[in-house]
Amino acid sequence: MSIQNVIASSESKDELRQRLLKPDEITGSEILLRTLLLEGVECVFGYPGGAVLYIYDAMYGNPDFKHLLTRHEQGAIHAADGYARSTGKVGVCIATSGPGATNLVTGIATAYMDSVPLVCITGNVATSLIGSDAFQEADIIGITMPITKHSYLVRDVKDLARTIREAFHIASTGRKGPVLIDIPKDVSNQVTRFEYPETISLPTYKPTLYPNKLQVDKLLAAIEEAKQPVILAGGGVVYADASAELIEFAEKTRIPVTTTLLGLGGFPSGHELWMGMPGMHGTKTANYALQNADLLISIGARFDDRVTMKLEGFAPRAKIAHIDIDPAEIGKNVPVDIPVVSDVKEALKEANTKARPAQSEEWIKQIQEMKEQYPLRYKDSDDELKPQWVIEMISETTNGEAFITTDVGQHQMWVAQYYKFKNPRSLITSGGLGTMGFGFPSAIGVQMAHPDKLVISINGDGGMQMCAQELAVCAINNIPVKIVVINNQVLGMVRQWQELIYDSRYSHIDLSGSPDFVKLAEAYGVKGLRATTKEEARAAWQEALNHPGPVLIDFVVSKMENVYPMVQQGCTLDEMIMGDSE
Amino acid sequence: MRRHVISVLVNDQPGVLQRVAGLFGRRGFNIESITVGSSEEPGLSRMIIVTRGDEKTMEQVSKQLYKLIDVAKVVDLSASPMVARELALIKVGAEPAERPEILGVVDTFRASVVDVGPNTLIVQVVGDSDKIDAMVELLKPYGIKELTRTGVTAMTRGMIRKQQP
Ligand SMILES: Cc1ncc(C[n+]2csc(CCOP(=O)(O)OP(=O)(O)O)c2C)c(N)n1
Numbered sequence: 001m002s003i004q005n006v007i008a009s010s011e012s013k014d015e016l017r018q019r020l021l022k023p024d025e026i027t028g029s030e031i032l033l034r035t036l037l038l039e040g041v042e043c044v045f046g047y048p049g050g051a052v053l054y055i056y057d058a059m060y061g062n063p064d065f066k067h068l069l070t071r072h073e074q075g076a077i078h079a080a081d082g083y084a085r086s087t088g089k090v091g092v093c094i095a096t097s098g099p100g101a102t103n104l105v106t107g108i109a110t111a112y113m114d115s116v117p118l119v120c121i122t123g124n125v126a127t128s129l130i131g132s133d134a135f136q137e138a139d140i141i142g143i144t145m146p147i148t149k150h151s152y153l154v155r156d157v158k159d160l161a162r163t164i165r166e167a168f169h170i171a172s173t174g175r176k177g178p179v180l181i182d183i184p185k186d187v188s189n190q191v192t193r194f195e196y197p198e199t200i201s202l203p204t205y206k207p208t209l210y211p212n213k214l215q216v217d218k219l220l221a222a223i224e225e226a227k228q229p230v231i232l233a234g235g236g237v238v239y240a241d242a243s244a245e246l247i248e249f250a251e252k253t254r255i256p257v258t259t260t261l262l263g264l265g266g267f268p269s270g271h272e273l274w275m276g277m278p279g280m281h282g283t284k285t286a287n288y289a290l291q292n293a294d295l296l297i298s299i300g301a302r303f304d305d306r307v308t309m310k311l312e313g314f315a316p317r318a319k320i321a322h323i324d325i326d327p328a329e330i331g332k333n334v335p336v337d338i339p340v341v342s343d344v345k346e347a348l349k350e351a352n353t354k355a356r357p358a359q360s361e362e363w364i365k366q367i368q369e370m371k372e373q374y375p376l377r378y379k380d381s382d383d384e385l386k387p388q389w390v391i392e393m394i395s396e397t398t399n400g401e402a403f404i405t406t407d408v409g410q411h412q413m414w415v416a417q418y419y420k421f422k423n424p425r426s427l428i429t430s431g432g433l434g435t436m437g438f439g440f441p442s443a444i445g446v447q448m449a450h451p452d453k454l455v456i457s458i459n460g461d462g463g464m465q466m467c468a469q470e471l472a473v474c475a476i477n478n479i480p481v482k483i484v485v486i487n488n489q490v491l492g493m494v495r496q497w498q499e500l501i502y503d504s505r506y507s508h509i510d511l512s513g514s515p516d517f518v519k520l521a522e523a524y525g526v527k528g529l530r531a532t533t534k535e536e537a538r539a540a541w542q543e544a545l546n547h548p549g550p551v552l553i554d555f556v557v558s559k560m561e562n563v564y565p566m567v568q569q570g571c572t573l574d575e576m577i578m579g580d581s582e
Numbered sequence: 583m584r585r586h587v588i589s590v591l592v593n594d595q596p597g598v599l600q601r602v603a604g605l606f607g608r609r610g611f612n613i614e615s616i617t618v619g620s621s622e623e624p625g626l627s628r629m630i631i632v633t634r635g636d637e638k639t640m641e642q643v644s645k646q647l648y649k650l651i652d653v654a655k656v657v658d659l660s661a662s663p664m665v666a667r668e669l670a671l672i673k674v675g676a677e678p679a680e681r682p683e684i685l686g687v688v689d690t691f692r693a694s695v696v697d698v699g700p701n702t703l704i705v706q707v708v709g710d711s712d713k714i715d716a717m718v719e720l721l722k723p724y725g726i727k728e729l730t731r732t733g734v735t736a737m738t739r740g741m742i743r744k745q746q747p
Contacts, residue, residue: 145601146608150651153596170651204593204654328645331638 021196028157028188029058033065035164041092043068043448045076049096051123054188071469073100075441077107082442084116085428086403087449090172094121098136106435109147111178113432117171118178126186127155141182149177157190162197169200174207175326176239211342216350219321219338226295226358229255235262236300236344243424245348252355256367258286260301262431265421279307280567281413284374285367287573293318300344303333313572323347376417379580384558385537387486391418402454403446407439407463410492413563415458437466443481444473461487461511474550475525482544483552485517488559496562521552530554583634587660587736590629591621593652601650602629611643615733626654630735659736666736670714675725676703684724691717702727
């Protein structure tokens, strides 16, 4: 079995659309499936249960609708998230009421923090039972209010089609985010005449898409005067598909660029003007540049504390310009001199029409020198496998052309540091929430969206155990993800903090008792490989790349390795510890 | 930390009050009072929220409120001359002998007595929050048995604010 396009080949997209749009008398469940297809959804991820059984019944034998059964709702939503991040389309997941719905919570919060467009469908108990503490009832709307962009409880089947249309619109426009639709069981079984709303009317929802031209002019004037300007580019650049515009902007204005974790790939890492990632584990060059900038232009980045570190003392000399689609981000953490509320792509397009260079050649030279003087480095070893070396090896073999998903921890930072990202959307990682368990299942969604591309999921041995059950999904559907475990036998990032901040009091970080990952993979029917030396690592990796199906490779690496450079909490960006890299 | 009276026009949808109040709690904005009722436009309700904060906080309050899909308009009423009113019902201990004295206070405040019990009176007072505070202070010596306040509702004086295009 291979991952197929869902649309039957004998029927054109138009014919399918006409068939779906027919104003039949159908149930809420059928309305849901039809509307999802009409929204262009190719694959949904979910897990059934009592409250969504009408919906699952409607899927039965439906050749148009592709659903992937995960082994946990968290797997489903992270897969939908990976699908969305890697395509820019809305990801969809389905869960039943109560425990099914609450199992989505971590995934919803993950998507919310990183502005990922998702539509999460939950079942609920019948409308007559809502509020009665019925079996498997949970107020999922109430529970998720702080972590959704918007949510709906559909009480009448007549509202269903419109609600789904609105949910997709809200999820995928403005600052993107997860939208939840809670559908009581009886609503999914009620029958009504299906009328697909051609237009959406949301008078109170009007995201600003185009920049104020005077503000853009102000920015351009500031650039022409700047001698030490810096661009801080975030996930917003990637989400707005504004990479090409960013490159043009940086080149025209001659401004060096640093990309946040979620911005990696939004600006090619090989570019002369790129300085690496900023912040807690950023490069010396990027952090130096931020601290010495006279003009800082944040583009689709929100001044997260992992980037700014101690706010007082962040970019102390810089005039600050901030381009963001979400007005609430402007001035939230850092006072802004030149605010530009706009879709990032539109703002950059406008700026590019008139952009002229800053007075930055001296500055660029200085930055080039720093880049040479302080590259990222680690102490390599021939006795044990170094995690950074493994990442570099992977990076070299893929030449930046793969999709990489990561989990959370040291390995995530090493990927951010040592993998050379070339393309936007090629790094899929949980930035804002830092969700362990995200890395592997998100890769399933990425691979579903890109069946012919190389998808590599890089995980710690801790996080790998948080959603390992989804190995079954890879096996049964032959989803050829290359699953990498950077196995240091500890909760590495926690170990690092305990070493540096808690006096090496290693409290509860020992992962002894972890499964033999090779056997675990094999138990699910996934090929498993192990490497403990460089030679084995090269061979195993090559074997994995050659294997047409899913593979898990357990790279047994040194335990005591730390991520450097590091800025400790409470410090400013210029107070970096260089560690082994010095 | 000035006191601000904010008017929030919202879609009349279930859960909107929870969304707004939740946002204040979650983001650490303070709420002194919050009232909701219908507005001049069908389908829209108006919330009046009294809060304290500096200019930066107020800017965030407004921007964060606008992020809610159901929020149509946010106005800081206290930025221009406004009328703000609150209603209180005060049940005060009132033995027959004390009544004339209490009625004197009630009269001065242009409040009214809306219920008379064997040894209590219910006083209804409408006014700005300071006036109600003052009235409560004056009634305290007689023994306040029960007190309930509505929270502030408000609007700007005079001119009709230009509608957004
Ligand atoms: C769900 C969740 N629980 C706890 C944490 C806190 N945390 C951050 S990194 C980390 C250690 C991760 O260890 P591992 O998966 O082995 O990766 P490593 O750091 O060793 O690369 C932990 C526990 C988290 N981010 N997410």
